[in-house]
Structures are given as structure tokens and as C-alpha cells.
Amino acid sequence: MANINWRTINIDAYDPDSAFNFDLTTLTPAVQPVSTSDVQTLSGQIRQLVRGGNAEGALQGALENAPYGADEQGKSIHLSVVTEVLGQIRQAEMTPILQRLYQADGGSELCDTLMKYIYKGMGQGAPGSGAASKNITPQATGFSQAGGRNFGGEGGGQSMSVFLSWHEKLVEMVGPGSIVRVMSDRRTV
Amino acid sequence: MSAPEVHHLFHAPIPDHSFSADRSTLAVCRDTEVELHARRSPTAFAHSSTLRGHDKTITGVDIAPHSGRIVTCSQDRNAYVWEPSPSAPDTWKPTLVLLRINRAATCVRWSPNETKFAVGSGARILATCYFEEENDWWVSKHLKKPLRSTVTSLAWHPNSVLLAAGSTDGHARVFSSFVKGIDERPEASVWGERLPFNTVCGEYLNPTAGWVHDVAFSPSGDALAFCAHDASLTVVYPAGPEQPPRAVINVSTQLLPFRSLLWTAETEVVAAGYDCGVYRFQGDGEGWGLVGAVEKEGGGKAGAAEGEGQSALNMFRSMDLKGRSGGSVDDTRLKTVHQNTVNTVRVYEESGGKVSKVSTSGVDGRVVVWTL
Known part of the structure; x- marks a missing residue:
């Protein structure tokens, strides 16, 4: 008896009414499961659009098809594609693109998705550092290449400045409401 | 629109407030007590009495418009019904209501016919309470399923049987709280025909x-609106029992989330919350949209009075003392009347089914009456 640590017993497990014994995913919005290979195909198509010079179409496509139902790997592949697209758009083009995006049908939703990717990208930290090295994927090299074109090794700082200027322009348009939505939304990117 | 009537009662948050039907008494929650303020003049309230009994923060108060009874609920897991004593004025007789919940009570509202009241709680329970004559006490009946998390708000349908609850599991739900012997059978509505308890x-x-912060039925009871922590307002038009709703309209805003909302007419909703202002929405089954703020720009008189005496001296003084170059304009005040989150929006005055005045209370200790 003496060697049982009573404080570490999960009492919720013994309560049939407890939320612990309840599958909480039934309460969240239903998301379509997406396989990693599908995400990879999609990111190939988006990259093709960027190479063709249609960065705006690429951004819209990437945001409309955000893989909410993918696993961690799939999500990080998609994040690196979105980061690449964002890095390809020049500062002067950001506001007009966001305006067109916001005013289109369901634009508010797309802007919220973009906000999610901006925050997720900021949270990733510099590529190659300890925080990001655990989810290195073939696409992560593309991520560091896209960001590090000017400063070589210091790609993290470069992409961070891209995120920050997008964030500023986006908040001007959608207000703090979008930030709150990103925080409360259970559909994570 | 005339200027809002502002009552700065104290420097403490007001979780909930309620006016009596004749608007001469204002009940506000203050920590573990409910303060009653009586109207002394058209612009001023004075503290008249205090209801003591709870020993933890009071989360809800509601005055029944006809009987004048006050119901309060608190984080101490109890509710009290306060009745005015016929002999002495300004004294109240409390009756403890055993809610049988094991978490804090979060909100309380009388049903429109005043025979029942409902209490939401952190125990994933909605307690419906009614008075049992033969035993001379209030009985609590629990609505449990399918609530999966804390009930943050509740609203009564005009028929006093249907009850809406907003919860931190992201759902707004409509229940039947039909109690045999207390309620008459409600007429069939879009929500259903046969409505036994806990339907x-x-x-x-x-x-x-x-999280759903607040729910409300439209004046006719045929539509439900709720606001959630994603800074949006959702309006639901049900089509009939066991059918998918006719329309679910979601308006996401650029503002911070709303804490409380209220239907002022069948096509208008007023909401207030973390943005400290009161906002108006309009729409119908086809679509809804944000119309704008109820208060005019600069309603909080931010720097209006102080701004006049702007001079070089003031400018340098403010740079010196406060380290700012904005001159004497005080930028520590918000531009809204409320200086902090608005917690509750309530009907203050209504005529012919249209609400003409609403009252709000907030974390800044103010109660404000707005003319719409």
C-alpha cells in the first residue's frame, strides 16, 4: 500500500461521466482525412503554379486546400509550400492580393487559414535549429532554400521577416477577430 | 440617438446585472454579495441594500419582472431565491436551493412565466428548478445529456419550456425542460411537437x-442566435423537428469575440464583449451582417475635455513627465464608454415587441443604458 503514490492516480479514469472517458473528437468539426501522398501531389501542383508566375493563384489554391485532416508530416509539407509561396510574393503586391482574396466568396475563411499558416510558420523557428530539425522532410530543404536565398545560412530570419510583413498587412485587413479565430479553431494546420 | 446613461458603480467587475420591471431597482453582482441600487433621480442610482449569503463569487443574478423575486447563483454551487419581506422594506428573505451540482454555477435565468429558473454549471449540468408546494422547497431537475463541458450561458424560449444552452464544447443546444404538473403542454413549434423532459x-x-459565450432566442422563439469565442455570430433557423435547419448563418467579424447578445427585434441582434463596445447586427433567413457600433465615435469622451487646453507648455510637460509626445491628450482611456470587457447585455425597455433600450455591465464596474 505504501508504495502507491495516490497523487498520481488518474481519478477521472474511474468516473464513467468524466470527459476522460469520452472521445472528444466527436465534438470537433469533422475533417476529411488526407494522406501524405495527396498533400505531396498538391504541393507539386502549387509549386508548378508558382514557377508559372501565378503566385496569387498558388496562394489561393494552397489556402483553399489546407489539409486539416493530414498527419503531422503532411501538415508540415503543406506549411513549407505556403511559406515558399509567401516568400515569392513581393511586398508591394501583398495588400492588393489580400484585398482580392478577402473580397472573394468565403474570403474571410481563406484569410483565417493564411493567419494560421503565418503563426505556425513563426512558431517553427529557424530551419536547422533544434526546434525545426525534428521534422525535416525532403520539402524542408525547399523551405530553407526559398528563405535563405539572400543570407545563406540565416534563412530563419529571412522567412520570419516575410511572415511579419504578411502578418501586418493581414491584420490591417481582417482585424483582431481573425487572430482570435486562429486561437479558438480546432481545425489546426 | 441620445447619449448613453452611464452609472459607474464601483471599481470591481460586474459579472451580471438585472433591472426590476419598473427599472427603479438595479441588482449587480459584486464579489460574494449582490448589491441593490435604487434609482434616486433620472441619472443616479444609490446603494440601498445588500444580499449576503453566498460565500464565493456570484456569477448570476436575475429579477423576475412580475413577482419581484431575485434568484442568484454562485461558484459556491448554490442558488438562492430572495423574496421581499412584506413587513420591513429593503429586507429580503433568502431560500436556499439545492442544485445538487459539484462544480460552480455559472449563470441563472427565470423562465418567462416565472415558475421555473435554470442554472448552468461547470458540472456539465443544466439544473432546472421549480417550486414544490407540498414540500415547500425548490426542486432541481438535471439536464445532462449530451452536454460535454461547462455551460456558459442559457436562454429561455418564450413558451417557458424550451431552454437553450451554450457550452465550452463549442455547441449551442436546445432542450426541453418540460416538468409535469408545472408546465402546460406547449404548442407545437419549429422545435418540435412532443417535448418530454430532456428532449x-x-x-x-x-x-x-x-467556446459559446451566449445564446438567445428571437422574440418569436423561431430562431436561435449564439456568439462564440471565434468572434462570430451564428443564427439558426430550424425547419422543423428531426430535420436539418432551414438556414445556419455565420457572420465572422473583425472584432474581438462577443460575450453577450440580445435580440432587439425579429431581424436585429445587439452584441457586446471583449471589444468594449455594443454592436448591431441585422438580417433574416437569407443572410446576416454587422451594421456597426451603437455608440458614436468618441463616445467615451476620450481626451475631449482635456484636449482643449493644448499648448506648447502642456506638450513639453507631458513629454517630460509622461514621456509621450502626443500633447495633453489622454491616451490611456479607450474610445468606448465601457473601459473594459462587457459581460452582460440586457433588455432595459421594450414596447410592442421591439426593444428600445438595452443595458450593459462590464468588468470596469459600469452599468450603461443605451438608447437604440
Whole structure:
């Protein structure tokens, strides 16, 4: 008896009414499961659009098809594609693109998705550092290449400045409401 | 629109407030007590009496418009019904209501016919309470399923049987709280025909599954609106029992989330919350949209009075003392009347089914009456 640590017993497990014994995913919005290979195909198509010079179409496509139902790997592949697209758009083009995006049908939703990717990208930290090295994927090299074109090794700082200027322009348009939505939304990117 | 009537009662948050039907008494929650303020003049309230009994923060207060009874609920897991004593004025007789909940009570509202009241709680329970004559006490009946998390708000349908609850699991739900012997059988409505106790008439999730802060039935009771922590307002038009709703309209705003909302007419909703202002929405089954703020720009008189005496001296003084170059304009005040989050929006005055005045209370200790 003496060697049982009573404080570490999960009492919720013994309560049939407890939320612990309840599958909480039934309460969240239903998301379509997406396989990693599908995400990879999609990111190939988006990259093709960027190479063709249609960065705006690429951004819209990437945001409309955000893989909410993918696993961690799939999500990080998609994040690196979105980061690449964002890095390809020049500062002067950001506001007009966001305006067109916001005013289109369901634009508010797309802007919220973009906000999610901006925050997720900021949270990733510099590529190659300890925080990001655990989810290195073939696409992560593309991520560091896209960001590090000017400063070589210091790609993290470069992409961070891209995120920050997008964030500023986006908040001007959608207000703090979008930030709150990103925080409360259970559909994570 | 005339200027809002502002009552700065004290420097403490007001979780909930309620006016009596003749608007001469204002009940506000203050920590573990409920303060009653009596109207002394058209612009001023004075503290008249205090209801003591709870020993933890009071989360809800409601004055029944006809009987004048006050119901309060608190984080101490109890509710009290306060009745005015016929002999001495300004004294109240409390009756303890055993809610049988094991978490804090979060909100309380009388049903429109005043025979029942409902208490939401953190125990994933909605307690419906009614008075049992033969035993001379208030009985609590629990609505449990399918609540999966804390009930943050509740609202009564005009028929006093249907009850809407907003919860932190992201759902707004409509229940039947029909009690045999207390309620008459309600007429069939879009929510259903046969409504035994704990019938779930509707269950709605907002797109992001954010916390639901407040729910409200439209004046006719045929539509339900709720606001959630994703800074959106959702309006649901049910089509009939066991059918998917006719329309679910979600308006996401650029503002911070709303804490409380209120229907002022069948096509208008007023909401207030973390943005400290009161906002108006209009729409119908086809679509809803944000119309704008109820208060005019600069309603909080931010720097209006102080700004006049602007001079070089003031400018340098403020740079010197406060380290700012904005001159003497005080930028520590918000531009809204409320200087902090608005917690509750209530009907203050209504005529012919249209609300003409609403009252709000907030974390800044102010109660404000707005003319719409």
C-alpha cells in the first residue's frame, strides 16, 4: 500500500461521466482525412503554379486546400509550400492580393487559414535549429532554400521577416477577430 | 440617438446585472454579495441594500419582472431565491436551493412565466428548478445529456419550456425542460411537437468549435442566435423537428469575440464583449451582417475635455513627465464608454415587441443604458 503514490492516480479514469472517458473528437468539426501522398501531389501542383508566375493563384489554391485532416508530416509539407509561396510574393503586391482574396466568396475563411499558416510558420523557428530539425522532410530543404536565398545560412530570419510583413498587412485587413479565430479553431494546420 | 446613461458603480467587475420591471431597482453582482441600487433621480442610482449569503463569487443574478423575486447563483454551487419581506422594506428573505451540482454555477435565468429558473454549471449540468408546494422547497431537475463541458450561458424560449444552452464544447443546444404538473403542454413549434423532459431539439456547432459565450432566442422563439469565442455570430433557423435547419448563418467579424447578445427585434441582434463596445447586427433567413457600433465615435469622451487646453507648455510637460509626445491628450482611456470587457447585455425597455433600450455591465464596474 505504501508504495502507491495516490497523487498520481488518474481519478477521472474511474468516473464513467468524466470527459476522460469520452472521445472528444466527436465534438470537433469533422475533417476529411488526407494522406501524405495527396498533400505531396498538391504541393507539386502549387509549386508548378508558382514557377508559372501565378503566385496569387498558388496562394489561393494552397489556402483553399489546407489539409486539416493530414498527419503531422503532411501538415508540415503543406506549411513549407505556403511559406515558399509567401516568400515569392513581393511586398508591394501583398495588400492588393489580400484585398482580392478577402473580397472573394468565403474570403474571410481563406484569410483565417493564411493567419494560421503565418503563426505556425513563426512558431517553427529557424530551419536547422533544434526546434525545426525534428521534422525535416525532403520539402524542408525547399523551405530553407526559398528563405535563405539572400543570407545563406540565416534563412530563419529571412522567412520570419516575410511572415511579419504578411502578418501586418493581414491584420490591417481582417482585424483582431481573425487572430482570435486562429486561437479558438480546432481545425489546426 | 441620445447619449448613453452611464452609472459607474464601483471599481470591481460586474459579472451580471438585472433591472426590476419598473427599472427603479438595479441588482449587480459584486464579489460574494449582490448589491441593490435604487434609482434616486433620472441619472443616479444609490446603494440601498445588500444580499449576503453566498460565500464565493456570484456569477448570476436575475429579477423576475412580475413577482419581484431575485434568484442568484454562485461558484459556491448554490442558488438562492430572495423574496421581499412584506413587513420591513429593503429586507429580503433568502431560500436556499439545492442544485445538487459539484462544480460552480455559472449563470441563472427565470423562465418567462416565472415558475421555473435554470442554472448552468461547470458540472456539465443544466439544473432546472421549480417550486414544490407540498414540500415547500425548490426542486432541481438535471439536464445532462449530451452536454460535454461547462455551460456558459442559457436562454429561455418564450413558451417557458424550451431552454437553450451554450457550452465550452463549442455547441449551442436546445432542450426541453418540460416538468409535469408545472408546465402546460406547449404548442407545437419549429422545435418540435412532443417535448418530454430532456428532449434535445437542436444541437449546433460553430465552424471553429470555439467556446459559446451566449445564446438567445428571437422574440418569436423561431430562431436561435449564439456568439462564440471565434468572434462570430451564428443564427439558426430550424425547419422543423428531426430535420436539418432551414438556414445556419455565420457572420465572422473583425472584432474581438462577443460575450453577450440580445435580440432587439425579429431581424436585429445587439452584441457586446471583449471589444468594449455594443454592436448591431441585422438580417433574416437569407443572410446576416454587422451594421456597426451603437455608440458614436468618441463616445467615451476620450481626451475631449482635456484636449482643449493644448499648448506648447502642456506638450513639453507631458513629454517630460509622461514621456509621450502626443500633447495633453489622454491616451490611456479607450474610445468606448465601457473601459473594459462587457459581460452582460440586457433588455432595459421594450414596447410592442421591439426593444428600445438595452443595458450593459462590464468588468470596469459600469452599468450603461443605451438608447437604440
